[in-house]
Amino acid sequence: xxxxxxxxxxxxxxxxxxxxxxxxxxxxxxxxxxxxxxxxxxxxxxxxxxxxxxxxxxxxxxxxxxxxxxxxxxxxxxxxxxxxxxxxxxxxxxxxxxxxxxxxxxxxxxxxxxxxxxxxxxxxxxxxxxxxxxxxxxxxxxxxxxxxxxxxxxxxxxxxxxxxxxxxxxxxxxxxxxxxxxxxxxxxxxxxxxxxxxxxxxxxxxxxxxxxxxxxxxxxxxxxxxxxxxxxxxxxxxxxxxxxxxxxxxxxxxxxxxxxxxxxxxxxxxxxxxxxxxxxxxxxxxxxxxxxxxxxxxxxxxxxxxxxxxxxxxxxxxxxxxxxxxxxxxxxxxxxxxxxxxxxxxxxxxxxxxxxxxxxxxxxxxxxxxxxxxxxxxxxxxxxxxxxxxxxxxxxxxxxxxxxxxxxxxxxxxxxxxxxxxxxxxxxxxxxxxxxxxxxxxxxxxxxxxxxxxxxxxxxxxxxxxxxxxxxxxxxxxxxxxxxxxxxxxxxxxxxxxxxxxxxxxxxxxxxxxxxxx
Amino acid sequence: xxxxxxxxxxxxxxxxxxxxxxxxxxxxxxxxxxxxxxxxxxxxxxxxxxxxxxxxxxxxxxxxxxxxxxxxxxxxxxxxxxxxxxxxxxxxxxxxxxxxxxxxxxxxxxxxxxxxxxxxxxxxxxxxxxxxxxxxxxxxxxxxxxxxxxxxxxxxxxxxxxxxxxxxxxxxxxxxxxxxxxxxxxxxxxxxxxxxxxxxxxxxxxxxxxxxxxxxxxxxxxxxxxxxxxxxxxxxxxxxxxxxxxxxxxxxxxxxxxxxxxxxxxxxxxxxxxxxxxxxxxxxxxxxxxxxxxxxxxxxxxxxxxxxxxxxxxxxxxxxxxxxxxxxxxxxxxxxxxxxxxxxxxxxxxxxxxxxxxxxxxxxxxxxxxxxxxxxxxxxxxxxxxxxxxxxxxxxxxxxxxxxxxxxxxxxxxxxxxxxxxxxxxxx
Numbered sequence: 001x002x003x004x005x006x007x008x009x010x011x012x013x014x015x016x017x018x019x020x021x022x023x024x025x026x027x028x029x030x031x032x033x034x035x036x037x038x039x040x041x042x043x044x045x046x047x048x049x050x051x052x053x054x055x056x057x058x059x060x061x062x063x064x065x066x067x068x069x070x071x072x073x074x075x076x077x078x079x080x081x082x083x084x085x086x087x088x089x090x091x092x093x094x095x096x097x098x099x100x101x102x103x104x105x106x107x108x109x110x111x112x113x114x115x116x117x118x119x120x121x122x123x124x125x126x127x128x129x130x131x132x133x134x135x136x137x138x139x140x141x142x143x144x145x146x147x148x149x150x151x152x153x154x155x156x157x158x159x160x161x162x163x164x165x166x167x168x169x170x171x172x173x174x175x176x177x178x179x180x181x182x183x184x185x186x187x188x189x190x191x192x193x194x195x196x197x198x199x200x201x202x203x204x205x206x207x208x209x210x211x212x213x214x215x216x217x218x219x220x221x222x223x224x225x226x227x228x229x230x231x232x233x234x235x236x237x238x239x240x241x242x243x244x245x246x247x248x249x250x251x252x253x254x255x256x257x258x259x260x261x262x263x264x265x266x267x268x269x270x271x272x273x274x275x276x277x278x279x280x281x282x283x284x285x286x287x288x289x290x291x292x293x294x295x296x297x298x299x300x301x302x303x304x305x306x307x308x309x310x311x312x313x314x315x316x317x318x319x320x321x322x323x324x325x326x327x328x329x330x331x332x333x334x335x336x337x338x339x340x341x342x343x344x345x346x347x348x349x350x351x352x353x354x355x356x357x358x359x360x361x362x363x364x365x366x367x368x369x370x371x372x373x374x375x376x377x378x379x380x381x382x383x384x385x386x387x388x389x390x391x392x393x394x395x396x397x398x399x400x401x402x403x404x405x406x407x408x409x410x411x412x413x414x415x416x417x418x419x420x421x422x423x424x425x426x427x428x429x430x431x432x433x434x435x436x437x438x439x440x441x442x443x444x445x446x447x448x449x450x451x452x453x454x455x456x457x458x459x460x461x462x463x464x465x466x467x468x469x470x471x472x473x474x475x476x477x478x479x480x481x482x483x484x485x486x487x488x489x490x491x492x493x494x495x496x497x498x499x500x501x502x503x504x505x506x507x508x509x510x511x512x513x514x515x516x517x518x
Numbered sequence: 519x520x521x522x523x524x525x526x527x528x529x530x531x532x533x534x535x536x537x538x539x540x541x542x543x544x545x546x547x548x549x550x551x552x553x554x555x556x557x558x559x560x561x562x563x564x565x566x567x568x569x570x571x572x573x574x575x576x577x578x579x580x581x582x583x584x585x586x587x588x589x590x591x592x593x594x595x596x597x598x599x600x601x602x603x604x605x606x607x608x609x610x611x612x613x614x615x616x617x618x619x620x621x622x623x624x625x626x627x628x629x630x631x632x633x634x635x636x637x638x639x640x641x642x643x644x645x646x647x648x649x650x651x652x653x654x655x656x657x658x659x660x661x662x663x664x665x666x667x668x669x670x671x672x673x674x675x676x677x678x679x680x681x682x683x684x685x686x687x688x689x690x691x692x693x694x695x696x697x698x699x700x701x702x703x704x705x706x707x708x709x710x711x712x713x714x715x716x717x718x719x720x721x722x723x724x725x726x727x728x729x730x731x732x733x734x735x736x737x738x739x740x741x742x743x744x745x746x747x748x749x750x751x752x753x754x755x756x757x758x759x760x761x762x763x764x765x766x767x768x769x770x771x772x773x774x775x776x777x778x779x780x781x782x783x784x785x786x787x788x789x790x791x792x793x794x795x796x797x798x799x800x801x802x803x804x805x806x807x808x809x810x811x812x813x814x815x816x817x818x819x820x821x822x823x824x825x826x827x828x829x830x831x832x833x834x835x836x837x838x839x840x841x842x843x844x845x846x847x848x849x850x851x852x853x854x855x856x857x858x859x860x861x862x863x864x865x866x867x868x869x870x871x872x873x874x875x876x877x878x879x880x881x882x883x884x885x886x887x888x889x890x891x892x893x894x895x896x897x898x899x900x901x902x903x904x905x906x907x908x909x910x911x912x913x914x915x916x917x918x919x920x921x922x923x924x925x926x927x928x929x930x931x932x933x934x935x936x937x938x939x940x941x942x943x944x945x946x
Contacts, residue, residue, distance in 0.1 A: 495923030
């Protein structure tokens, strides 16, 4: 078991060796409350719970990415984002394999999730290579909070068993699990080639600076065999574009007596916005009234958008939608319509795209879309400070409401905020983006670009309450079923009888006339 | 001679106006599509033309999601896929070929209506022109065709069936009937009325007196045999060809989908609310009235109305049948109204709706009001997000249904009250 703990301080923070104090099995950092924390634990297969171990035998790759719905500040080099919720990317090792992942996922997000099996409930991602022998990758998503007990049980059950709470490591482990709810994001990455599983949690400083003392997160080396490496770092100005620079101190607990100063640079896939457009954020709203065709607006300040990070950059948004909503790819194919919504094109739509089916027959989780936005050009003054792009969505009919659920005839549907970023293809073949200790790949949208693409992420507005919008959707109430059926039954019988009677009367009259004539 | 008399007594003027109306709408549609994100062109037209494009690339029209029609339609619209100018017509104009075809269908339909009114109902040209204009100058009809909805094509097939039958061209009628059913299923109801309209041998010969063979022989008159055989052969040949080229998806989308679809999204049908309610429930959970919806629908449109009315007036019977079919259907949108509107010029001249203008106006007002109330509730649901399913849409659809039943009662009573024509003089 290897642990890597990274404290990330805001750029230009003052940092002195005296802030760090190295102990036998831990490092005390005086400025920890101001720092963002990334905790990564790397586990061998033998350190995983049996159920997970059995499951991973059938996996070539597994990536779970959970992102909090609370707005959070990210700091370089960890600036990549995903819409709030749990994103799963699974590559089975066999082409036809249908792995029992739903049992596992239901422990994380609850039994009511739309997950029956990989083939029925997951979306197949477009193949990267044409080779049929290459197994496909499947995507699943649910917009919900994650159960920390489930996370701990499924992934950390063996190294942090509930019974170990009386040892030093056990208490440390427990403190980390208890605060998983406060994390901005949690990643689980497994790759059959490496035969190891990485569990990564990121806590943003702003998220819990106040509660830090009480939450009492403690990091410790796990016994003599465990390894704990602690970095205390902050961003420095990078020399080359496409690179990030970090300075600070690195310490391997139990080996180093004092922290060693470091300054290093590496190419990075994910970047914060460059200084020219720094401070730009985006806001998501749903047009009111939303009706059955909600319009999702993305609001961005116009001026910073005119400054592309690089010449080749294009502005994109990546949405993940629950099965209750869908995007009509045909609607997003008309040039004039796209222009009027400030969109360039729908570049990818995977998952459930049926235009007619109601929600109760949909067995897939929903859909994910990548849309290129028509970023405003420079020199267009006087068009208002804010720029808005609109993604037209459509609602499926929802199952009639059960009679014991309140008195409303509407149901809430949550729409997670999408993410917004510039994507910039780089020509520089020298830039090895994989050579990054903080690299984050397999996010869903990155695979839709060439491998040599840089992403500059636009953060969501800081004043947002949460990164999810909720709309009220009209639904039929099931408790009126009796009255509804009786009304329709009487109407049909009545209408039918009226027509038959009119016919019979007229036919009878005709016969009468005929007889008289005869 | 007043201006209106001059207009209606000259078919060239009437048809000229109908063509001009459609041309104007076609050009307006091109302008709106090119300049506004709100399109004039119907979504369905994009589905048709996408399907044509798939065909032109050697693929199946069913590769286009929501293409639920015969491949014949996609083939008919093949010219819309031209990417270069041909016959000195630029490609962008060729894209409108389908709309032109559908609009031309309207015009041919009008021509058939006029001829039938003049030649078969013995109406003067001016009066016939007025009734024909109910179709030709109807803005709803012109609008639907020029937006690219294929109903106009169906109308021409259906009126051509009537025309062929009344002119005694039964083989042609059979072929058209087979084609019509292949195109949109519902014209099968006309088989019943045409069947009853043809001959009445069954009445004269009774089983028991002369035996079963003679009875069957008497029922299966030459005309009926021709109709049945030709329609069946046409229908099956078309199906076989389509199945040969496009396989199971053809049956799936062209037939099975339409027969088994449960349209839960709000529409004019009286059954709509209960369909939404019950389609979400597990199957076989108790009594579901919509599973019996076909009984009143088929009883009226295929059995009773053809049996009692067909011999009085075939065209009006077809109107009553279609009206019953649409009114009692589980799905109903405003395009379905075109299906019966095309027969109005035949029925109205002898109807009590025209004899008693107050009744006619009242019926028209109620029919429009029923739709308006429903549309108002539907708007609140669709665009304002108000949950108007119950009671709003539920009551509105019941009201509209009741209005339709009342009107159908008048139509049925009118047609049944017509004197029976003397036997044996129908086919000339």
